[in-house]
Amino acid sequence: MARDYYEVLGVARGANKDEIKRAFRTLARQYHPDINKAADAESKFKEINEAYEVLNDDEKRARYDRFGAAGVNGPAGAGGYSGGAGFGGFEEIFEEIFNNFGGARTTSQRRPRGPRPGADRQAEVTITFEESIFGTTEMIDFERLQTCETCSGSGGAPGSQPTRCVQCAGKGEIRQVQQTFLGPMVQVTTCPRCNGKGEVVSTPCQTCSGAGRTRVKTSLEVQIPAGVREGLQIQLRGQGDAGEINAPAGNLYVIVHVAEHEYFKRKDNDILLNISINVAQAALGDKILIPTVEGDVEMVVPPGTATGKTFRLRGKGIPRLRTDGSNSGRGDQLITVSVEIPAKLTDEQRQLFEKLASTMGTTVTPQKQNKGLFDKVVDFFSGE
Secondary structure, three states: OOOOHHHHHOOOOOOOHHHHHHHHHHHHHHHOOOOOOOOOHHHHHHHHHHHHHHHOOHHHHHHHHHHHHHHOOOOOOOOOOOOOOOOOOHHHHHHHHHHHHHOOOOHHHOOOOOOOOOOOEEEEEEEOHHHHHHOEEEEEEEEEEEEOOOOOOOOEOOOOOOEEOOOOOOOOEEEEEEEEOOEEEEEEEEOOOOOOOOEEOOOEOOOOOOOOEEEEEEEEEEEEOOOOOOOOEEEEOOOOOOOOOOOOOOOEEEEEEEOOOOOOEEEOOEEEEEEEEEHHHHHHOEEEEEEEOOEEEEEEEOOOOOOOOEEEEOOOOOEEEOOOOOEEEEOOEEEEEEEEOOOOOOHHHHHHHHHHHHHHOOOOOOOOOOOOHHHHHHHHHHOO
């Protein structure tokens, strides 16, 4: 007696079509005879197919729910099980399974024939911190494949003509028929002799050995826009490897590296700079010169400046680089101050500090700790 179809697929009687299809996909992958080499794999796979054909068809499923297996096991063409031919959606599922596990291709999936485009190339360039801000022009050296000048990319010696490939009869592909329990399956692969071209060169070009392209060292001028950051890739279309005849060339991707600066650091579009001032400047205030990428700029340090104070020089940062390579304004330069305490004092300096200390007293004032969000929440629930 045939097993219950719902039990075969492992679904409930109220399962919808999506649930039935998912269950079938899972089991079909597991028990496909080309994948599962167990002795009973083929019989289980047929059972799974039979269950899916019935439960995936609304009319057959209704008869099965009412009459059981007797309601659907009539002769082929009369509403009964047809032995695996034409059940809805199975071709798509089988094709997916066969491709994922067997690597086979049907005629509808074969790779399009024709000349192959050139591959992309990659080069690297290192610029200074200042050049990353203002932009620059750099010469880069790299290797790429270029169309052979001797044969103009045909791969054949001058005056020779390509001949039709005898292995694929000029089709560029090889078809092999594999017999399965579901019938013959056609596997289509690129011809290894002509590499999909359908033609072979009888007399190869001596310059490129029949490849149609030669590897050459190339120098190229690259415009690097203002505002580039570390790791940015600049795309140069058509500057990669040459393609086969009548096929486009690949692209060149230039990776930009920015050398570290002795004093400046970058954060987004701002430039960070740390400076040290002495205690007299911090206490009394001062006018000081601040280095920027455009030269020194005067800045006022107000009296009472403490360590950690940050000042902002607007418009002295890095240009904001748009995706199209243009700029939209600049960031700022942020200067963070550190008050430097002298480790050694002259006799005069010591006397002055001692006189200052006598006027300021020796009282120590504890500092209140700033409460974080968590502490405030605790205080709220504790009633403080």
